[in-house]
Amino acid sequence: MKLLLEHAHVEGIRYYDAYRKHGGYRSVEKALKMSPDEITEEVKKSGLRGRGGAGFPTGMKWSFLAKPEGVPRHLVCNADESEPGTFKDRYLMEFIPHLLVEGLIVSSYALGSNLTFIYIRGEYAWIVDILEQAIAEAKSNGWLGKNIAGSGFDCEIYVQRGAGAYICGEETALLESLEGKRGNPRIKPPFPAVKGLWGRPTVVNNVETLAAVVPIINMGGEEYAKIGVGRSTGTKLMSACGNINKPGVYEIDMTISVEEFIFSDQYCGGIPKGKRLKACIPGGSSVPILPANLLLKTAKGETRYMNYESLSDGGFQTGSMLGSGGFIVFDEDQCVVRHTMSLAHFYMHESCGQCSPCREGTGWMYRILKNIEYGKGKMSDIELLWDIQGKIEGNTICPLGDAAAWPVAAAIRHFRDEFEWHVLNPEESQTRNYGLAHYADPVYVPAVS
Template sequence: MDSNSRLFAQNGDPAFPKIVLPDIPDLSRIEVYEANGGYSALKKALGMAPEAVTDEVKKSGLRGRGGAAFPTGLKWTFMPKGTEKPKYLAINADESEPGSFKDRQILEYNPHQLVEGILIASYAMGITSAYIYIRGEYYKWMMILQGAIDEAFSRGYIGDNIAGSNYSVNVYVHRGAGAYICGEESGLMESIEGKRGYPRVKPPFPAQNGLWGNPTTINNVETITNVPAIIWNGAEWFSKIGASKHPGTLLFGVSGHVKNPGVFELPSGTLLTEIIYNYAGGVIGDKKIKMVIPGGSSMPPIRGDQLDGVKMDADSLRTVGSAIGTGGVIVMDEDTDLTSVLLRVAKFYWHESCGQCTPCREGTGWIRKILQRICDGGGKTEDLDLLNRIANNIEGNTICALGDAAAWPIKFTIQRFRNELEEEILSKARAKSAA
């Protein structure tokens, strides 16, 4: 890659690097990607020992962008070495959490950097088959991705002896059929195996017992798209961007009552208010904010009057009782009817519960019914305690984290907006009796 390369954050203001979504027109075409230095990081990685590649990712501090912010390099070290078994990489492009639409941008505008990241990750872990699990509704993005894979194959980056090395790897796209549960990593693997997407009991974890019983690493699209830049620029470069314990840029997908919704790539630790007001244009009609969900619909909400100083990285959000999730920021203005929001969210989790665990299967249905009754004017303020009890009985009592995802919006909205919810319940009940 020459020094004029615009890929891998060499472009623009170094204080605001664009690592995964650089401003380069037509980057999804391989000629453009290569002309800007694309696939050089792969060549560099192939000249390193696989362990050195993993070590670089570990030292960079990269953490997963799929929700749990788990350290990526550490996850890669869980893959067994010296095994006769085939090892697999599964890339999670299911992106079905309401409020999350950031991976789609990578698939549309920078698919080759994802492919390059997959090849580097596969080499680091001794993997010879990688699957990209993409949500069924993403047909357009599946076609773009498949086009990029075909191009990379035709240029010798995928297949046998890639880029002139003695390493061989294949990359396959697997389409989902529209189920949120298949974004959960073990549900995803069941689905790739052609089975119903029922999450598996853990342990054993995927690195021991993943796809077809073989060692498997699952990583999110955005996570892996960071890898070529880390290998090219080095771990130290990456570790100095943004929040020190959760470094790099994050894709913030902002939706709801904002003037300029969209996906913004910014350093981790950027102020939430800066994202809302400077990038997403502020609130429509310049109204006040009642509630913000910072990381996709399952994350605990923050009150509009408590946004000052909130930084968008995993550790900072934990200190204010929330979580970074997928960086999907949902903004709700002062006129938002919170019981209707909760009902909408509850319907989603009830519909998407796979039904395997009783607390989730039954609890999500009860929550939905109670919220429906409240919205129809038949609620009592004590219903909030009932909802809280049901949410507490789901949380932590299920095989996978869909249970927590269903419980948290209910539990934390009640905890943080009790007065507002009580007022809504009473006013809906009054409206019904006056009708």
């Protein structure tokens, strides 16, 4: 089922005329006849959950927005998509920018934001032009500016480029950066819904979340909630990469199994060269890595599905998270230690340096992992890594500390023998990879034809 990417391959969908011809801006027409609270109610009914990673119900987030008299409110679109493995927003903004603009207009109306910002990561320089053109087109066709479609609602959208910091994807760091300051996360509370951009009530939402508002308004919240399963409603964009035949962005309706997603030709198309599945990070680099045997089936032996609940089944002991949908697949030739090291390097590089556990701990973890990877590790290093990640997790200002700790913790939890092999065979580990061990089912037969 496709809601967001339905017309993604239509010729010229990037431009207003083609977009409008395929039903674009219908949701704005419909929304402006509704009251803002009715829109929020529809979003609540739809069960839409934040697509940026945390999965917080969007309707609830909107209803938390403080509405004091005489104080402007803002909507900020978080397009600072910097998570390794996640590139779904890029696809959406690059090919159907009007969908985001449309979602922003509807959401701005619902939240009462006359001044709305898109904070986009600096590396997406060419997308800024695409978005600005889309905004200009929308404006010249009367969907933005003063008194939109005779409703009396004014709205302007501005695109602001970041300067290349992962941390600015954290909503309060994003607001600081948008205000022109150093992108350090703020200490919460107060939350942005009360004191956000320039101290005004602010909602920060992911690109995909805001785009999903369009089909919700078009089809109604209740209809939208029928798609998917349980609390995972609607469709989700997955950006699949790694050792698969067909890397790319896929829209799924969260009822398919992980097995189907990896092996069916409709989606990732299996693993190249007939190699076997070793592990997978199902939701962007920050979420725990899962070995193949726990990925396809939960610890209870049930099939694992591509949705929020099923992927997090078993907690961090035997599960992971859907996160932002950066699906990274590892085949049997990949080294988990090396992979964990490169992730640790990423988090060391991207830590803002504000609070001590994250600033010092991320670098420490990277150096230990580097030693282990290059055959200089000790057995005690593995225990030490475990201890350090435990001291970072939960003790930092923002979730970057957790995001740095979880991959290391999961790698040690599930792949401890690979770490031990690296320590015990320092020379051999430089020449070959550990391979599969017991992580994958050795006689695996794809169940999906």
